[in-house]
Amino acid sequence: RANTKTTMEAARPLANFPPSMWGDHFLSFSLDNSQLEAYAKAMEEPKEQLRRLLIDPTIDSTNKLSLINNIYCLGLSYHFVEDIDGQIAKLFNDLNLQDYHDVDLYTISLHFQVFRNHGYKFSCDVFEKFKDSSSGAFKGDIVTDVRAMLSFYECAKLRLMEGDSILDEAFAFTQAQLKSVEKTLEGILAQQVKHALERPFHRGHPMVEARLYLLDYEEECSKFDSLIKLAKVHFNYLQLLQKEELRVVSKWWKDMNIQVIAPYARDRVPELYVWILALYLEPYYSQARIISTKIILLVLLLDDTYDAYATVEEMRLLTHAITRWEISAMEKLPEYIKPFYKIILKEYDGLEKQLAKEGRAYLVEASKQAFQAQARGYLQEAEWRHSGDVPSFEDYMKTGLVTSTHGLLSKSALIGMGEIVSEKASSWYQSHPKILIASEIISRLHDDVMTFEHERERAKTATGVDAYMKTFGVAENVALEEVMKMVENAWKDINEGCLKPREVPMDVLAPIVNLAKMIDVAYRYNDGFTFPEKTLKGYITLLFLDSVPM
Template sequence: MTSQVSQLPSSSPLTSNKDEMRPKADFQPSIWGDLFLTCPKKDINAETEQRHQQLKEEVRKMIVAPMNNSTQKLNFIDSVQRLGVSYHFTKEIEDELENIYHNNNDAENDIYTTSLRFRLLREHGFNVSCDVFNKFKDEQGNFKSSMTSDVPGLLELYEASYLRVHGEDILDEAISFTTTHLRLVVASLDYPLSEQVSHALKQSIRRGLPRVEARHYLSVYHDIESHNKALLEFAKIDFNMLQLLHRKELSEICRWWKDLDFQKKLPYARDRVVEGYFWISGVYFEPQYSLGRKMLTKVIAMASIVDDTYDSYATYDELIPYTNAIERWDIKCIDQLPEYMKPSYKALLDVYEEMEQLMAKHGRQYRVEYAKNAVYTSRNIYFIQKR
């Protein structure tokens, strides 16, 4: 493969010049210790799995069932999403929202329903105009003062405003308007509305991580008077089942990381494998992406090691053979490396070899080349920065 590093100078002796100062890293140690290595091993029993499946079908039927008005339908879909179980009903939700998009008479909706409809449709990629909020302005172009007494409506408008795009001035105004008035009333509200408003002011739905938001909403939804018991029970079981899967995955990853023993072999490097798993889970939390979560966490962990080797410890002379070795991607290059670099270089190759073997089972091993190319690109950037 042709790259900038092909023109690197010949390697200097592996022993660095003793007078050359190494970069000094001062990363905080991991706060987790062996916590996730010792997670209790549990399995979901057959009775719970059967109940989960039964409730799943009940919720599916409720999503597609006719309701008295669009507000009821929107509320139910919103609850399904915020409780973290919408991934089970992707097609059903999409079909219902498409029907609402084409058939709903928005002119008759209040601020609550208009805002909820706007947010849900935009979340699913429907082209809905922010002009729907013009009717809530007075003759002076300000939001009507009468809206301030409708706290649920204000809250929905606040959440909807975070779906704005550049140039939508009315939604910029809506954020300012709702934030001001929600802050004024939050202390006087009763639970659970007070908790919903307080949480939203700290972080809108749009800016939250789905699993973290689902855990919070589970505790709130229980106390909402109109909550659906079947949906709540299903969401609790589903959350626990998925959490158990995530804990097992993390335990497996932490065991892999501990066996590499980088804490002793590479004390200069960050130990952030748990944080890496959390990062990926924020993108792909669904059970069908289990393999992807584990592999991407390993990729992130090794990228962090490579980054720290370049930035936080290795000398320029040591990085010449290291950079060439990554370009050649050949275990035979390991003999050219300083001793401390050998474990991380082997681990890097092993992670991508594991990925290639797993992808080969699905006839997709060619995709690993794209991942390797990303490593080559990063390595070039790291080396240029080191010069």
């Protein structure tokens, strides 16, 4: 029997993941409600002052848009939704592209970003005047204004599939220019350029980017005293709330005894809470964050069971049990999987009862069905791995979009959001819209590009890169280039999907968009999730350990 066990262990695709670097650190937090209330009270006055500035008719359009941009970048927009919408709608309706004839690149880039960020399709024809009509290249004189180059670079990240080819050129141009001058810059401008080249704002973690924006642009924001005051108190207010949410989730994980049940799995509670925090930072989505973090932790356990421990036969049994979704299905499961299976059923049952009271159990059902599809997708990938087959790129992507997890996670994100998620919004999600497919493509392929070498070392695994090479008969470097082109095109589809008119409110779209951003955060340079010390450690420190000096 000992020999059989040894043989079984040898057949397991063990990954030996690094342990958690946080241990029980966030379990001991105790929320000081009086401090929380003090912060809430301290926000009232600057909030009112900012509201008055937003609707002040004597402020010109550029200063108004600059204020709106700063509010947006600091993560404060949710306090002023109606005021901002009203102001931008008016400015956009009064717009005349001829008025931009004598306007500088920095100002035009600012206007472009604000309108596009808020769903208005501001034409990129305004940038044509910065190109030489005879050569078609950008004019040499614009490169001397680094601030304008930086703003133009951020605009390029908002480009669409159709009609924005000048922004494709602008991205290559501004990136090259900024890289060439980066080492010659000093002070805050050097910091701004370095940060943007490392991680463009529009592809970053919204909460982290907001904190870093305060560091990089505090001087600019200081034009509005109430803005700086509100931003600083707001960050400290959110930090208390979020540390409490992280404590709740950490306690749940520990109480479930996961590290004993599944010692082979990655222990990444703070990292996954940060992942979910990217989806929505508003305090009123606290319940949604807690629910979504629990579900993403169950998905991680599922992933690591299939990918880093179970044999193919055990996976088939688990997939069958998850498809049946009833406690009696547990009998046929291996002993070590039974506690995990029980947790899945128990958690979803609790959510179903909770949401049934609100008449919204259909949201839990959508998440459950996506969870079942996830298990089937993981099994399919394991079958390919087991047989040594490399599927066609089309077959790979059919399964890969499911195992990207973005269908499951975005549907699960809706569960605790409340009345903003109507039955119509849930049906829209179920229709697998283009923007959701784009988010899944980004997740699947960007992850593959950054992890395929590591996966090959562990086992003969079919990734999108391998499937592309096989299907199209191309070399690895060509496959990598083509796959990353697909990722960039998917970003254009995401930008398109955020423009008005939208089929669902922006808050309901946000989980899809922000999940894609988290893939860029985690996989831009390496597998930043499995090895969180590269990126996520710094984010956790910034958000939960460093408070903002008042």
